[in-house]
Amino acid sequence: MGRRVVITGIGVLAPGGIGTKNFWSLLSEGRTATRGITFFDPSPFRSKVAAEADFDPELHGLTPQEIRRMDRAAQFGVVTAREALADSGLDLAGFDPHRTGVTIGSAVGATTGLDNEYRVVSNDGRLDLVDHTYAPSHLYNHFVPSSFAAEVAWATGAEGPATVVSTGCTSGIDSVGHAVELIREGTADIMITGATDAPISPITMACFDAIKATTPRNDDPEHASRPFDGTRNGFVLGEGSACFILEELESAKKRGARIYAEIAGYASRCNAFHMTGLRPDGREMAEAITVALAEARMNPESIDYINAHGSGTKQNDRHETAAFKLSLGDHAYRTPVSSIKSMVGHSLGAIGSIEIAASVLAMENNVVPPTANLHTPDPECDLDYVPLTARDHRTDAVLTVGSGFGGFQSAMVLARPERSMA
Amino acid sequence: MTAKVVITGIGVATPNGLGVDDFWAATRIGKNAIGPVTRFDAAQYPSRLAGEIHSFTAEDHLPSRLIPQTDRMTRLALVAADCAFEDAGVKPGDIPEFDMGVVTASTSGGFEFGQNELKKLWSQGSQYVSAYQSFAWFYAVNSGQISIRNGMRGPSGVVVSDQAGGLDAIAQARRQIRKGSKLIFSGGFDASICPWGWVAQVAGGRMTTSDQPERAYLPFDADASGYVPGEGGALMILEDAEAARARGAANVYGEIAGYGATIDPKPGSGRESGLRRAIETALADAELAPGQIDVVFADAAGSPDLDRIEADALTAVFGPAGVPVTAPKTMTGRLYSGAAPVDVVSAVLAMREGLIPPTTNVTLAPEYDIDLVTGQARTASVRAALVIARGQGGFNSAVVVRAVD
Numbered sequence: 001m002g003r004r005v006v007i008t009g010i011g012v013l014a015p016g017g018i019g020t021k022n023f024w025s026l027l028s029e030g031r032t033a034t035r036g037i038t039f040f041d042p043s044p045f046r047s048k049v050a051a052e053a054d055f056d057p058e059l060h061g062l063t064p065q066e067i068r069r070m071d072r073a074a075q076f077g078v079v080t081a082r083e084a085l086a087d088s089g090l091d092l093a094g095f096d097p098h099r100t101g102v103t104i105g106s107a108v109g110a111t112t113g114l115d116n117e118y119r120v121v122s123n124d125g126r127l128d129l130v131d132h133t134y135a136p137s138h139l140y141n142h143f144v145p146s147s148f149a150a151e152v153a154w155a156t157g158a159e160g161p162a163t164v165v166s167t168g169c170t171s172g173i174d175s176v177g178h179a180v181e182l183i184r185e186g187t188a189d190i191m192i193t194g195a196t197d198a199p200i201s202p203i204t205m206a207c208f209d210a211i212k213a214t215t216p217r218n219d220d221p222e223h224a225s226r227p228f229d230g231t232r233n234g235f236v237l238g239e240g241s242a243c244f245i246l247e248e249l250e251s252a253k254k255r256g257a258r259i260y261a262e263i264a265g266y267a268s269r270c271n272a273f274h275m276t277g278l279r280p281d282g283r284e285m286a287e288a289i290t291v292a293l294a295e296a297r298m299n300p301e302s303i304d305y306i307n308a309h310g311s312g313t314k315q316n317d318r319h320e321t322a323a324f325k326l327s328l329g330d331h332a333y334r335t336p337v338s339s340i341k342s343m344v345g346h347s348l349g350a351i352g353s354i355e356i357a358a359s360v361l362a363m364e365n366n367v368v369p370p371t372a373n374l375h376t377p378d379p380e381c382d383l384d385y386v387p388l389t390a391r392d393h394r395t396d397a398v399l400t401v402g403s404g405f406g407g408f409q410s411a412m413v414l415a416r417p418e419r420s421m422a
Numbered sequence: 423m424t425a426k427v428v429i430t431g432i433g434v435a436t437p438n439g440l441g442v443d444d445f446w447a448a449t450r451i452g453k454n455a456i457g458p459v460t461r462f463d464a465a466q467y468p469s470r471l472a473g474e475i476h477s478f479t480a481e482d483h484l485p486s487r488l489i490p491q492t493d494r495m496t497r498l499a500l501v502a503a504d505c506a507f508e509d510a511g512v513k514p515g516d517i518p519e520f521d522m523g524v525v526t527a528s529t530s531g532g533f534e535f536g537q538n539e540l541k542k543l544w545s546q547g548s549q550y551v552s553a554y555q556s557f558a559w560f561y562a563v564n565s566g567q568i569s570i571r572n573g574m575r576g577p578s579g580v581v582v583s584d585q586a587g588g589l590d591a592i593a594q595a596r597r598q599i600r601k602g603s604k605l606i607f608s609g610g611f612d613a614s615i616c617p618w619g620w621v622a623q624v625a626g627g628r629m630t631t632s633d634q635p636e637r638a639y640l641p642f643d644a645d646a647s648g649y650v651p652g653e654g655g656a657l658m659i660l661e662d663a664e665a666a667r668a669r670g671a672a673n674v675y676g677e678i679a680g681y682g683a684t685i686d687p688k689p690g691s692g693r694e695s696g697l698r699r700a701i702e703t704a705l706a707d708a709e710l711a712p713g714q715i716d717v718v719f720a721d722a723a724g725s726p727d728l729d730r731i732e733a734d735a736l737t738a739v740f741g742p743a744g745v746p747v748t749a750p751k752t753m754t755g756r757l758y759s760g761a762a763p764v765d766v767v768s769a770v771l772a773m774r775e776g777l778i779p780p781t782t783n784v785t786l787a788p789e790y791d792i793d794l795v796t797g798q799a800r801t802a803s804v805r806a807a808l809v810i811a812r813g814q815g816g817f818n819s820a821v822v823v824r825a826v827d
Contacts, residue, residue: 044547044548044549045548097687098696098703107561109561118544119544121618122540122541122618124544125540125541125544125545126545128462128617129463129617130617130618130621131621132466132467132468132620132625135625136625137627139626140622140626140627140814141815142622143529143533143614143619143623143625143626144582144584144758144813144814144815145582146583146584146587146815146817147814149582149685149815150815150816153685153688153816154688157687158685159684159685159686159693159696160683160684161590161683161685162583162683162684162685163581163582163587163590163817164561164581164582164583165579166560166581166582168557168560178594181597202543202548203536203539203543203555205548206548206549206551207551207552207555207556208556209551210553210555210556211556213556268577268578269520269576269577270565270569270574270578271575272519272569272570272574272575273570274570275557275563275566275567276556276557284575287520404562405556405560405562405566406557406560406563406565406566406567406569408566
């Protein structure tokens, strides 16, 4: 077996849970952070709910200039990358900066910043030939969201390979998977990786309204995100970020690092079917899961918990339920499955990394977070979705999955490094 | 792990040529394609030149249902993908669907599509926003649409690292082949020549304000004044060399032999740019000494401070004027994520013909100690080429392409 990759630091910023500790409190108590939108007047929109983070960038150490030049998503990413680095106890000064890399996932980049600046340069859409004299110099950083990876590199001192990974709603898994590959192949020794998105803006609400992907459950925002529940009718948009420090196992051991988990397997597949639609058989997600397990050299039976994509659309919930059965067989029925999107919403490209954090914390605490708001089972979704309250459960290995626009289906297996392997 | 990965099919669309033959016929003779912006009235803006593709009609190539749901950059990419398949002599059904994937780079996504929907949102109301906005502008759209059109269900991806991303995508594609995929599409396309995209680039502060097409984008010239943006890009089919040979691939253009990437330290740190390290890493990965590189396709930013950094890195690695250097992107402007894949295409075509295409319009300033191929193409045996791509924010990527016997 070649180089093995472990997580040694975590930083999380999620609605209702800024910082890893607060995040886990929210999940383990089964509280929800969805609410009526406060960022702008939601009245013109079909869906008026979101999971918003109460985030004060100054409180998190960003300078006025950093705040001005960075989109909210970039700010999130810098804050969680710094938290992860501090959590790891790693002093990067002792390492070759060219062998410390950065991958940051984001589905929609600086969409909020772009929406805001467009309003100004177009004077609310009045000008076709938008006015450059109203454009701030940082508009270019919004135009090309690789600025997020640059900001994280500058904030941490990394000078190795750096990129943004942008595969829609699987970006948060694929970014970390990409980072794992760079350490395994020997290109990097340390990766600062994760994902961020801050999409709660009028243009995002409008585009999901247009395809009725988000929920119209506006009279009950705290209970609007209802994955696997028979009454669910769309997802709740969220925002946030999670970042991790990844190291090679032996060198992490040598420095006495706290090892949260090994990233034991990862795979991604495309459905080649539809930009927003899913085939009900879940075949491509099942293939990704099977390949990720094979890479981890683990049997389906070794999975103790499945952190589902669980977006709360009927199409998704049935698709992934089928995928779990196809890939894990009978073990799918015996394994707790839950969706934290019921509590923190769906933060597009960020959520995959936030869910990796939730999976690792489930292992840390041997507690499986619940699927909140699951009162009315959907007969087509017949697995154990851990309704309403967290469950004490020995958790040595977790499967976390993502599914998104463009047809991307990703799976990652997290496990304790001392496990036995098939 | 170290299987050879080769290019077996190419689709290219640039301001100076659609398709491999037209592109190379134009590039080898230094045909300039920079001109006044025609896609909108640029008179009010400080920059007014672009490299535009004038002869592309998407409706001639794509089913009508794809037109309303795609940005221009996606239409260009879909057609290039079709051409690459044809060039490779592979039909999508020939290879198991889980063994084929798509890894592309993007910089600004479907920005023109996004501009139109933002306008509807703010001038008319949210209910006027297109049902396709949710995916037509985002960065993953080209990988998604190419995979759907061609039934490719294997490992895929999308990277964004400004103008360096095209090489990062090719490197990721090579990783997937080495992990067992049989065929990966890779490259990048961008086309953000619209008022909203233009203003975002003006804001970046590095576009030239020249109005003279042949004196506008002048990397390594004493008159360098910034860059001219362009549209287009290239997609390549990458395969394992043995598998390509086994199926009797008609075209084996070259091998992706080495790759290295870094990001510069934070501005003001006083530390050296990471470009030299990226080049050295790519050479080491290819197991080639600097003296074995026959040509460098430079990033050629066109701004004096950035040209200085690139020239210094080349001199540090290759010695003063130690290797021929060229920048055919002076003909087309900078194509964002498409720029470096186009340079990779030029590199393999240079090998095939034994001809280094020229850097047009440029007179080398004496302060740069590089052997820049200016004026006309230069006849040379090209067995190995280095392609450099750099992006705003300090991204440095380098790929070594090697001839296949």
